[in-house]
Amino acid sequence: MLAKRIIPCLDVDKGRVVKGKRFKDIQDIAHPVELAKKYNEAGADELVFYDITASNEGRDIFLDVVENVAKEITIPFTVGGGIRTVDDIHRVLRAGADKVSVNSAAVKNPNLIKDAALKFGSQCIVLSIDAKQTSKKQWDVYINGGRKQANLDVIDWALQGESLGAGELVLNAIHTDGEKNGYDLDLVKTIAHSVNIPIIASGGAGKMQHFAAVLQASYADAALAASVFHYEEIPISELKNYLVEHGIHVRRDING
Numbered sequence: 001m002l003a004k005r006i007i008p009c010l011d012v013d014k015g016r017v018v019k020g021k022r023f024k025d026i027q028d029i030a031h032p033v034e035l036a037k038k039y040n041e042a043g044a045d046e047l048v049f050y051d052i053t054a055s056n057e058g059r060d061i062f063l064d065v066v067e068n069v070a071k072e073i074t075i076p077f078t079v080g081g082g083i084r085t086v087d088d089i090h091r092v093l094r095a096g097a098d099k100v101s102v103n104s105a106a107v108k109n110p111n112l113i114k115d116a117a118l119k120f121g122s123q124c125i126v127l128s129i130d131a132k133q134t135s136k137k138q139w140d141v142y143i144n145g146g147r148k149q150a151n152l153d154v155i156d157w158a159l160q161g162e163s164l165g166a167g168e169l170v171l172n173a174i175h176t177d178g179e180k181n182g183y184d185l186d187l188v189k190t191i192a193h194s195v196n197i198p199i200i201a202s203g204g205a206g207k208m209q210h211f212a213a214v215l216q217a218s219y220a221d222a223a224l225a226a227s228v229f230h231y232e233e234i235p236i237s238e239l240k241n242y243l244v245e246h247g248i249h250v251r252r253d254i255n256g
Helices: 032-042 063-072 086-094 104-108 111-120 154-164 185-192 208-214 236-245
Strands: 005-013 016-021 024-030 047-051 077-080 099-102 125-135 138-143 148-153 168-173 199-202 222-225
Touching: 005 032, 005 199, 005 236, 024 032, 032 047, 032 063, 032 236, 047 063, 063 077, 063 086, 077 125, 086 099, 086 111, 099 111, 104 111, 104 138, 111 125, 111 154, 125 154, 138 154, 148 154, 154 168, 154 185, 168 185, 185 199, 185 208, 208 222, 208 236
Parallel strands: 005 047, 005 222, 047 077, 077 099, 099 125, 125 168, 168 199, 199 222
Antiparallel strands: 005 016, 016 024, 125 138, 138 148
């Protein structure tokens, strides 16, 4: 059985890690390199870095920050935000990322997923989906950092992304983001039963129980969170011990 993964997320704006609620009320947290080093040492399985305003502002990602983070960690590193072309993906991978996350640009040009997967391999290409629930069993895709509705059904888009070559999906539920009331389990389970590629659940973690719920069999392969880790509300080593006690297989180092 594959180990479930715990993934801290660095939402970066103007070179600083920030955090908000439902993509609003943004607050400054720390410098990304400092947090990256902390999570690398704390036993995180992977790290995700999102430049959360690059797409909306129409600018390139801060490659110097990506390079500085990559130098300090040994765990897999996914980078997203402001990725519009295959050349952008190439630059981010050269800067030290192991995987590149595409979102808004892929919605506007789905062939970006296909072209990137053919050039770099599906294992490098993550499709990040910002989803908002609009009715029971209905979720719509949003782009530009959750600011704009894309007129796409999340299930349809997840299936299309997989068929185009995405190797992994990040499902970020906008309606639960930052609320700390738990992940959208209906969304995660629905997509998990629709696709055959790994799913990373995002948006809503507040307690260890929330991680256990979303990482159970037939749900997510990994759980992504930000504020509960940034504010040290849930230490990663304690979380992993809790998950093991509840029958969920995770990777622990000799200090875990």
